[in-house]
Structures are given as structure tokens and as C-alpha cells.
Amino acid sequence: MKSAIIVFPGTNRERDMAVALEQASGKAPHMVWHRDSDIPDVDLIVVPGGFSYGDYLRAGAIAAHSPVLRNLKEKADKGVPVMGVCNGFQVLTETGLLPGVLMRNAGLKFICKNVGMRVETSQSLFTGGYEDGQVLSIPVAHHDGNYFADEKILDEIEQNGQVAFRYVDENGQTTAGGNPNGSIRNIAGVFNKAKTVLGFMPHPENAIDSAVGGTDGRGLFDGLVRALS
Numbered sequence: 065m066k067s068a069i070i071v072f073p074g075t076n077r078e079r080d081m082a083v084a085l086e087q088a089s090g091k092a093p094h095m096v097w098h099r100d101s102d103i104p105d106v107d108l109i110v111v112p113g114g115f116s117y118g119d120y121l122r123a124g125a126i127a128a129h130s131p132v133l134r135n136l137k138e139k140a141d142k143g144v145p146v147m148g149v150c151n152g153f154q155v156l157t158e159t160g161l162l163p164g165v166l167m168r169n170a171g172l173k174f175i176c177k178n179v180g181m182r183v184e185t186s187q188s189l190f191t192g193g194y195e196d197g198q199v200l201s202i203p204v205a206h207h208d209g210n211y212f213a214d215e216k217i218l219d220e221i222e223q224n225g226q227v228a229f230r231y232v233d234e235n236g237q238t239t240a241g242g243n244p245n246g247s248i249r250n251i252a253g254v255f256n257k258a259k260t261v262l263g264f265m266p267h268p269e270n271a272i273d274s275a276v277g278g279t280d281g282r283g284l285f286d287g288l289v290r291a292l293s
């Protein structure tokens with residue numbers, strides 16, 4: 065699996081993402097700078113976490129208008145798989161590639177902790193390394209992770225099976241206690257309609273090593289390699 069990682073001024077998870085992708089695929093990803101107008105031909109494009117352009121204006125809003133995003137949108141429209149993690153999820157909602165928005169956390173505080181994340185479907189090229197309903201422990205680190213969409217969009221994405229992940233409590237239930245940031249219907253990640261674009265807030269690239277934070281994130285990268293190699 066060949067991959068590319070988009071890097072903006074203020075991105076900070078590109079290295080962790082590169083380590084995770086290389087560990088799973090055996091190939092170092094291309095790092096693509098925000099000013100570049102062409103992304104190489106790859107099997108997967110990743111928009112990693114961080115604070116693109118300092119989160120000014122609104123997290124992901126300026127990145128959505130960067131030169132590299134024009135090419136990313138063209139490739140996504142052609143069906144090239146795109147994955148946005150944390151700030152990457154914010155960028156992909158701001159571009160309109162994914163439904164909904166990410167607002168300030170309900171508690172108005174930056175949250176950095178492990179959360180329960182339930183895999184809503186294994187039927188995608190991103191989640192095939194997991195079982196339906198599998199509950200993972202994955203870290204979050206954000207202040208704007210509060211997913212929101214209106215009821216019409218929510219009903220539509222639920223019906224289309226576009227909810228990829230939900231926050232759950234220690235019993236695997238979608239309670240308020242298991243919801244770290246106030247996300248509507250406990251949604252932690254969504255697909256586009258064709259399931260070729262995925263965005264979510266937790267950081268699987270920081271859960272690939274038992275010495276630091278556990279290995280629950282590995283399934284995502286291993287599943288991608290299986291689907292895209």
C-alpha cells in the first residue's frame with residue numbers, strides 16, 4: 065500500500081502517522097506539503113492531526129482552502145481513499161467531503177485521554193481489520209471534537225451506514241458518560257456515502273505499540289493494508 069500524508073504548518077501527528085503506516089505496510093509514506101499542488105499517485109491519502117494554520121478562524125477552515133486540498137478533492141472525487149484523523153477530520157468536514165461539523169468540546173476544555181470507540185461496521189476498506197461492534201481503547205487529544213449535524217443529515221447517514229465509530233462507556237454503551245466531547249448520537253467518525261472517505265477524532269496512530277498506549281489502533285492500519293495492497 066502506497067500512501068501520502070498531507071502536512072500543513074501546525075500539523076503535529078504526521079510523524080506518528082508515518083510510523084503507523086510504515087509499520088503496517090512496510091513502505092514509508094510520501095510527505096506532501098500544503099503548498100504542493102500535486103499529490104503523488106497513491107492508494108491512500110491521509111490528513112493527520114494537529115493544529116493546521118494554528119486552528120485560526122476555525123479548526124480545519126483555512127486548510128480546507130489550501131493549494132493541496134484542490135488536488136485532494138479531485139482525487140477523492142475519483143475514488144482515491146482519503147482518511148482524516150482529528151484535525152484531518154475537521155479539514156474534511158470543512159471541505160464538504162464529509163457530512164457534519166466539529167464544534168468546541170461541550171466542556172470547553174482540551175481533552176487528552178483514552179476513550180472507548182466502538183466500530184459500527186467492519187464493512188469498509190478502513191475498518192475491515194475489526195469486528196462489527198468491537199470496542200477499542202484509543203486516545204483523543206482535541207478541543208474541537210464535538211460532532212454535530214442536523215437531524216435530517218443524521219438520519220440519512222445512519223440509514224446509509226455512514227457512521228463508522230461511536231464513543232462508548234466501559235460497558236460498550238453509547239451513554240453520556242462515555243461521550244468525551246458532547247458529540248451528537250456519540251458519533252466519533254463518519255464515512256462519505258461511497259465509504260471511500262473516512263474522518264474520526266481518536267488517534268489510532270498513537271495506539272500501535274504495547275509499550276506506549278496499547279495496540280488497539282493496529283487493526284485500522286492492518287485492515288487498510290489488506291484492502292489496498
Ligand SMILES: NC(=O)CC[C@H](N)C(=O)O
Nearest residue numbers: 113114150151206207208
Ligand atoms: N490532535 C489534534 O489533531 C488536534 C485537533 C484540533 N486542532 C483540536 O484541538 O480540536
